[in-house]
Amino acid sequence: MTKAERTRQFIIEQSAPVFNTKGVAGTAMSDVMQATKMAKGGLYGHFESKEELSFAVVDYCLNTISESVCSGLNRKKTAKEKLFYFIDHFAKVDKPVIEGGCPMLNFGSEADDTNPAIKQRVNRSIKESQALLKGILACGQANNEFKADWQIDEFAIKMFAMLEGGVLMARVADNNDVMKQISKMLKDEIIANCI
Template identity: 50%
Template sequence: MTKGEETKQFIIEKAAPIFNTKGIAATAMSDIMEATKLSKGSMYVHFENKDVLACAAVDHNMKILGNKLQAEMSKSKTAKGELFAYIDFFSNPVTPPIIGGCPLLNFGTEADDTNPVIKEKINNAIKLNQQLIQTIINRGISNKEFNPDWNYAEFATIMFAMMEGGHLISRMSGNNDKMKIIINSLKAMIEENSI
């Protein structure tokens, strides 16, 4: 990495949790300058405006979240274990795996009417998550872990929506009580479709 690339990456790493916590609209370039201790001129050498930096921060948050999730899921030997690991990874929204909470929920709710570029990034990430769940279940069906008639595409949508909804409820209430109900319900659905 060149010195310029290192500085750009440093800015993204410092900006990502700020954007994820405060939101894009509420984050000012002065917030990023304070976190990085860089001048406005230095910031604009690497990012032409806040929107460009916000897009990079969204990508960074998603990458960090995805890497952490994959690391947890890779510890499982079975498809059912991977599904449970996915669920357990998101089981504590009050103390989330990345600073500020779920970037899909945070950026998605903010960008749906305001930022078509970020909206598309989040939409693609949602599709990828549902495809991941479908792929795991499909592999489990092939390995004879799950019932072959399980509608895994439908379940992937249900599971993803319940997890995101649980995240929202938990963050708003400041406790994970409702998320525990969702987790138990999802795991029971998986058990019902296990062989």
């Protein structure tokens, strides 16, 4: 990495918790200046606009979540272990990978009517997450871990939607009890479909 690339990455990493907490619309360049301890001119030397920076930050946040999940999944052997890990990863609402909570939920909620470019990025991340779950479930069926008649495509959608909904409910209530219930329901269904 060149010095300019390192500085650009530093700006993105330091700005990520700010954007993820305050949202794109709620984040001012003065917030970014405070987080990075850089002058406005230095920031604009690396990003032409707040919009360009926000796109880079959203990509960084979504990639960071994906990498965090995948690195943990790679350490698990069975499909059941992988699914349980995925559930546990999202159930840690009080310990998010990026300060501010789940970026898919945060940026998706904000951008659905206001920012088509960010909406598209979040939508791609949601589809990738669901495809990942479907892949784990399909491997589990192929390896005779799960019942052959389990509707895995439906379960992948349900699992992802319940986890994201649980994150929202837990963060709004400042209480993780609902997420614990959701985690148990999902794990119980997985166990019920094991061979």
